[in-house]
Structure formats: C-alpha cells, structure tokens
Amino acid sequence: MTIHAVLGGGTLAGSAVGAHRGVDHGALVSAAVNADEAVERLYLDHWDQLVRLSVLLVRDQGQAEEIVQDSFVELHRRWSRLEDPDRALPYLRQTVVNRSRSALRHRRVVRRHLARQHGEETAPGADESVLAETRRRWVLDALQQLPGRQREVLALRYFLDMSEAEIAQTLGVSKGAVKSHASRGAAALRTLLDERDPGGGER
Amino acid sequence: MSHGPDEARLREILSDAVADVTPQDRLGEIRRRTSHASRPHRPWVLVVLGAGTATAAVVATGVLAGRVGLTEGDRADRTPAASPAPSDTQAAALYFVGATPAGARLFREFQGVPIAADDSALALDALQRLEADAGPDDPDYRTLWPDGAFTDVTVGDDWISVEVSAAALEPAADSGRADAVLGVQQAVYTAEAAAGSSLPIAFEHEDAPVRTILGVEVEQLVPRMPGLRAPVSISDPTEGLVADDALVARGTVGPVADRTPGEVSWELRGSDGAVVASGTAPVDERSWDTGAIDLSDLAPGRYVLSAQVTSDTDDLVAADTRTITVR
Known part of the structure; x- marks a missing residue:
C-alpha cells in the first residue's frame, strides 16, 4: 500500500479519477485559480448540456434550469472541499442527477393533484401526424414512465455518452447494475414508444 | 421503433428529444448567488491510492473520515477503508439483517458512495442501498426493503423525513412481524448514521405520514430501538x-x-x-x-x-x- 500526499500547487499528475472523454475539461478547470473562475468555465462548457440532461430526467425545462443552477451554486459552495478539480464535472453531473431525482417526487405530487382536478391527459390519436415536437414529447413522456434508475442510466449512457464505469461511479451502483438498468430501460422505452407509435414510425 | 432501439438509435432518440431545448442564460444569477460565498483558495490535497487495491490498513482520507455520520453509540468506531477507495467516494454505514444464535440482528456494513451534496442526499443514497436490487455486499446479510422503496429524504432539525413508495408499505415476502421491525430499524439506523445525529424518522408516502411500514405499525416519529446491533x-x-x-x-x-x-x-x-x-x-x-x-x-x-x-x-x-x- 502506498499513499502519496501531494500538498499544494496545481499539479495533479497521477490522478486517475474523473477522467472523461473529449475535451480535457479537467485541465481547464485545474488551471482555474478559484471557485468563481472554475464555475464560470464549467458553465460556459456545460450549462446547455447539463440543462438538457436534466430535461431528460425531469421533463420540464424551467425546473431543469433551476436544478442545474442550484448545482453550480452547490459546486461553488463546496469548491474548497473538493479534493481534486478534475472531480468538478463529475460532481456537477452527479448533483444534477441527484437533484433531478429529488425534484421529480415533488412534481409527481403536483401532477397527481392536477390530474384529479382536470382528468387524465387525453392520448393523441393514432393518426396524429408525427411532427418532431410530438415525437420529442413522446420520448420525454416515455422516459418519465421508466423507473428512476433506468431513466438516469439511459440519459447518462446515451445522451452524455458516459461509460458504464463512469455511470456506476456517478450513481453509486455497480457496473452490473448499470448494465442491467440500461438493458431493462432500453427494452421498456422501446415498448412505451411502440405503444405510442404502433405503426413502427421510423423517422 | 418496431425492431427496438439499438445503441445508435437510442443516442439519436435522446439527443433529438432535447434538441429543441435552448436554456436561458443564468450565469448572472449564479454569479449573484455565489458572490458572497467565495472562500480563500486552499491548496489541493490529493491522496493517490497505489495500484488500485487497498489493504485494510489504508488510512481513510479526510473526506471519508469527515463524512461518515456516526451516531453517538458509534463514535468509538473508526472509519474503515473502502475497498478500493477512490478519492471521490465517502463511506456510508448501512445496516443489514443477519443471523445470530440469539436471533436476527442488525449488522453494519460500510459501502463507498459518491460524495453527496448534503446529508439528505447522503441519507437517500444510503437508504436506497438497503433496497433489494442493491443490498449487502456480504452474502450472509439480507435486507427487508423492496426495490424502489425510498424516494426522498430530508434531514431536518428535529427529525428525518423519509419518503417511501407504496411497495415499502407492504410486508416483505416470507417475513414476519419481528423481521419487519428489524427492517424498519435498518432504515432508522442507516438514516441516522448518514445524518450524523440521533434523530427519529418520520416515514411519509405521497407527502402524508404513514403508520404502517413493511406491514408493521410504526409511530409517527420512529426512534432508534436499542439492543438490535449484532453482538x-x-x-x-x-x-x-x-x-x-x-x-x-x-x-x-x-x-x-x-x-x-x-x-x-x-x-x-x-x-x-x-x-x-x-x-x-x-x-x-x-x-x-x-x-x-x-x-x-x-x-x-x-x-x-x-x-x-x-x-x-x-x-x-x-x-x-x-x-x-x-x-
């Protein structure tokens, strides 16, 4: 067992945690001298993508923006406690997923209340033209019907293109569980979309 | 869709579903909310664990040691080393049911969990690990909680609110009342450990208090029942x-x-x-x-x-x- 304690300085060689594909965001964030600058850089690079991720999870854009905004504020608050600036983006993603999960519960309560007041939403007719907007709504609706973990795994896997290992770390579950949620989620999503679009509406 | 979404199709579907989402700019709001919160910059402390494995003698990092919420009776215990312990995890104390010659008792197991935003998030993560689809690492232990049992946690000043699903209200299969009581206490012990304080638990379902959990009646505020820890x-x-x-x-x-x-x-x-x-x-x-x-x-x-x-x-x-x- 070897423990190296690297004190001070911005050099973070050897950190294997938090590696991710694409742009080397970690290096950019590492170079940031303080929380304000780091948060601003992360905002510029990831704000849109994180809001879209949250929309996939909670459906509502306004709420998604609130969730991601709160997550950035939370990151800023905890900045000095992060052990490694490379962890900032994974931390943000994790916070967005956790807060989205929590927000969903409250929205479900409201939705149940509204459903009781106004009756269930009428399903669109089978002959309704499959406009892009409708199709998008179907997908978001279908995602909302999946169990939370399945929805989260699908969004992280196929929207953020994260690996199984990264998802496992983000959600705190095993890689086997990620695989299982992804497989069950994909099958359930297919079934739900087929029910909406029984004609097999390939676009 | 009739042949099912393959991976490329799933990527396309999910990307398309939010393609028309154009988030409003909120950087100004974020700056405003964080402008009074800036702290002096502190040097990074990085602990690198060697070779991807850890002996049990690994010294816990500050994050691990600082975040394991131990209730009063646990304070003498030391934070274990997670195995392996990457620096982005913290240890959560989870309570599972195991057999002893004196009957079923609660055994504590530490699992590494992602660093949580706050105690409520940590408690929710910890409780969700009590669910049957997660469960104990040790095959000698078991859990009474069904999949999807825990949906939200709020750690308050006087109690911890734990929102449960309908499935958590029903008795677990093949378990009696004594088991159900232990199951309820699994949640109490685990939530208290995550919150780091001895607070009773208020179980709720659809934002209303529930009086039956796992098929057994519970008080509105459920305290820790002493004497259930394994010898x-x-x-x-x-x-x-x-x-x-x-x-x-x-x-x-x-x-x-x-x-x-x-x-x-x-x-x-x-x-x-x-x-x-x-x-x-x-x-x-x-x-x-x-x-x-x-x-x-x-x-x-x-x-x-x-x-x-x-x-x-x-x-x-x-x-x-x-x-x-x-x-």
Whole structure:
C-alpha cells in the first residue's frame, strides 16, 4: 500500500479519477485559480448540456434550469472541499442527477393533484401526424414512465455518452447494475414508444 | 421503433428529444448567488491510492473520515477503508439483517458512495442501498426493503423525513412481524448514521405520514430501538477486499446478556478450512482492533476472516465473517 500526499500547487499528475472523454475539461478547470473562475468555465462548457440532461430526467425545462443552477451554486459552495478539480464535472453531473431525482417526487405530487382536478391527459390519436415536437414529447413522456434508475442510466449512457464505469461511479451502483438498468430501460422505452407509435414510425 | 432501439438509435432518440431545448442564460444569477460565498483558495490535497487495491490498513482520507455520520453509540468506531477507495467516494454505514444464535440482528456494513451534496442526499443514497436490487455486499446479510422503496429524504432539525413508495408499505415476502421491525430499524439506523445525529424518522408516502411500514405499525416519529446491533460486527475489511501483505480488522461489539464483551476472538481460515492465523482483540468502548495481521507468508487465494464473541460460559454467542483475497 502506498499513499502519496501531494500538498499544494496545481499539479495533479497521477490522478486517475474523473477522467472523461473529449475535451480535457479537467485541465481547464485545474488551471482555474478559484471557485468563481472554475464555475464560470464549467458553465460556459456545460450549462446547455447539463440543462438538457436534466430535461431528460425531469421533463420540464424551467425546473431543469433551476436544478442545474442550484448545482453550480452547490459546486461553488463546496469548491474548497473538493479534493481534486478534475472531480468538478463529475460532481456537477452527479448533483444534477441527484437533484433531478429529488425534484421529480415533488412534481409527481403536483401532477397527481392536477390530474384529479382536470382528468387524465387525453392520448393523441393514432393518426396524429408525427411532427418532431410530438415525437420529442413522446420520448420525454416515455422516459418519465421508466423507473428512476433506468431513466438516469439511459440519459447518462446515451445522451452524455458516459461509460458504464463512469455511470456506476456517478450513481453509486455497480457496473452490473448499470448494465442491467440500461438493458431493462432500453427494452421498456422501446415498448412505451411502440405503444405510442404502433405503426413502427421510423423517422 | 418496431425492431427496438439499438445503441445508435437510442443516442439519436435522446439527443433529438432535447434538441429543441435552448436554456436561458443564468450565469448572472449564479454569479449573484455565489458572490458572497467565495472562500480563500486552499491548496489541493490529493491522496493517490497505489495500484488500485487497498489493504485494510489504508488510512481513510479526510473526506471519508469527515463524512461518515456516526451516531453517538458509534463514535468509538473508526472509519474503515473502502475497498478500493477512490478519492471521490465517502463511506456510508448501512445496516443489514443477519443471523445470530440469539436471533436476527442488525449488522453494519460500510459501502463507498459518491460524495453527496448534503446529508439528505447522503441519507437517500444510503437508504436506497438497503433496497433489494442493491443490498449487502456480504452474502450472509439480507435486507427487508423492496426495490424502489425510498424516494426522498430530508434531514431536518428535529427529525428525518423519509419518503417511501407504496411497495415499502407492504410486508416483505416470507417475513414476519419481528423481521419487519428489524427492517424498519435498518432504515432508522442507516438514516441516522448518514445524518450524523440521533434523530427519529418520520416515514411519509405521497407527502402524508404513514403508520404502517413493511406491514408493521410504526409511530409517527420512529426512534432508534436499542439492543438490535449484532453482538459482534466487522467494519473492516469490507467484503471481497484484496489484500497484499497486511490486514487490520476492526469492528464493534454489542451487548451480550447486558454485558459488553471484553474481547473478540478472530481467526483467518484458508479455503480448505485450515486456520492460518488467529488471536484475540481487546474491546475498548465497544470497538475492537486486531492490529496488523501479517499476510506475507500466505499463499494467494481466498480467506475467510471471522470474529466472534463468547459468553461467560464459553458458549459461542455470535460471529461475523468477511471473505478476503490475498494476492
């Protein structure tokens, strides 16, 4: 067992945690001298993508923006406690997923209340033209019907293109569980979309 | 969709579903909310764990040590090393049900969880690990909570609100009332540990208090029921730990016939059942620690560590085990 304690300085060689594909965001964030600058850089690079991720999870854009905004504020608050600036983006993603999960519960309560007041939403007719907007709504609706973990795994896997290992770390579950949620989620999503679009509406 | 979405199709579907989402700019709002919160920059402290594995003697990082919420009765215990322990995780104390000669009791197991935003998020994560689709790492333990049981947690000043699904209201299959009581206490002990304080639990469903959990009636505020801890419990090593040349085992003891045992007997057995090392560990304020156990002469392979406490009459009272791999 070897423990190296690297004190001070911005050099973070050897950190294997938090590696991710694409742009080397970690290096950019590492170079940031303080929380304000780091948060601003992360905002510029990831704000849109994180809001879209949250929309996939909670459906509502306004709420998604609130969730991601709160997550950035939370990151800023905890900045000095992060052990490694490379962890900032994974931390943000994790916070967005956790807060989205929590927000969903409250929205479900409201939705149940509204459903009781106004009756269930009428399903669109089978002959309704499959406009892009409708199709998008179907997908978001279908995602909302999946169990939370399945929805989260699908969004992280196929929207953020994260690996199984990264998802496992983000959600705190095993890689086997990620695989299982992804497989069950994909099958359930297919079934739900087929029910909406029984004609097999390939676009 | 009739042939099902393959991976490329799933990427396309999900990307398309939010393609028309154009988020409003909120950087100004974020700056406003964080402008008074800037703290002086502190040097980074990075702890790199070698070779991707850890012996049980790994010193917990500050994050691990600082975030394990231990209730009053647990404070004497030490944070175990997660196995392996990347720097972005914290340890959560989870309580599962295991058998003892005196009946089913709660055993504590530490699992590494992603660093949570706050105590409420940590408690929710910890409780969701009690659900059947997550569950204990140790195959000797079991859980009473069904999949999807826990949906939200709020750690308040006076109690912890735990929102549960409808499935959590029903009795677990093949379990009686005593089991259900233990199941409820699994959640109480786990939530308290995550919150780091001895607060009662208010179970809720659809934002209303519930009076029946796992088929058993509960009070509106459910306190920790004392005396349910197993007589001996291994906190460290974690199940399946890969060790190199040394191991330190630690754990806690519970009361045995109203007396706290003075020592814990431990032994390490190879896959053929032969004892390769053994000893006793003194109990200090309900905690015990074997000191370093030398593994350097052992052949690589799987070994079972057991810790047991005995009563005054030398009848075996209880044991806890962990399987480890020496490489």
